[in-house]
Amino acid sequence: MGRAPCCDKANVKKGPWSPEEDAKLKSYILKHGTGGNWIALPQKIEGLRRCGKSCRLRWLNYLRPNIKHGDFSEEEDNLICSMYISIGSRWSIIAAQLPGRTDNDIKNYWNTKLKKKLLGDQKKGRVDKRGRGNNPNREMEKRVVGGFNYLMTDNMDIGNCGSSSQRMSYCPAMALPMSTLLQQPMQYNNHELPHPSNFDDHTLIRKLLIKLGGRFYDENDHHAVSDRFPDITDGSSSRNPGHEQLVNDRAASPIPMSHLLQSDSHFTLGLNANNGYSKEGLEGLEFLLGYDETIVRDSAGLLAGVYGGRGGPSDGTR
DNA sequence: AACTGAATCAACCGCAGGGCC
């Protein structure tokens, strides 16, 4: 049983591409196109002993025209961070918003630089020879990211952001300036994984949640919409096309807080272990919020509700 | 200058999903 290999592994070259290989692939594709079949492509190129998958990757990430390499701008940083917080590691979707950037580039950039920037520039804990391994930072990152992903992705139908034709595309109202995320760098004991109760930095995440949650309203609170949705009325975050329409749409139908707290609500995060939510997500969420169950429940439900999320069961797989 | 650990990034791998037969 098992899947047939995509190519004859014994007869294909692996590893870095040589300039000659690049030239062959590039000139062929520019002349003839890919023919809609990457697997068959290498056989058509004289002297190119590469797997079709490898050709595709090389073309998409390096050879195709208008690829942008090198430093990311502050604008790009902001967009990547806010989109990561919004939709998680959907690199291809994020890349689609950054002309000339590839998903691989963005992924690498996030993993090597932005994540550290976002989480603060802590000293390293125990690491292996290659800087990987089981150290407190990585563990914390996993949990923080797990919490973010759970909050921001698992409970949201991001397809509700923007028009249906732009399903899975960037939701501009969710963009946060990098400065917001960085205003309170994380600090913790370098030598051991901090227990959530000692993890002072959840205040940063809370700030983030509060900022995001600011789009919510409590039906018992009769403040004007403009008080609860300042970014809608001050125009400060309207640099993205379509933003104004989107926030106006939201202002027209803010979600009552009571929806969050109904056990059968689409917007509620149940904390019952049997409800199917991923353990990893809940742990991350708890970690982020210092095991404050009320805040965990309210924030997750709130975020899910704000962004049209469905609090339905999830097995944690995609 | 040499060594070592950390950072970077290109490339690989396995899987999921969709299209086609």
Added chain:
DNA sequence: AGGCCCTGCGGTTGATTCAGT
């Protein structure tokens, strides 16, 4: 309906480069 094949995606690996001592 079900199996096969291909594409695209995200996670991971490993070679190379960089920086610190």
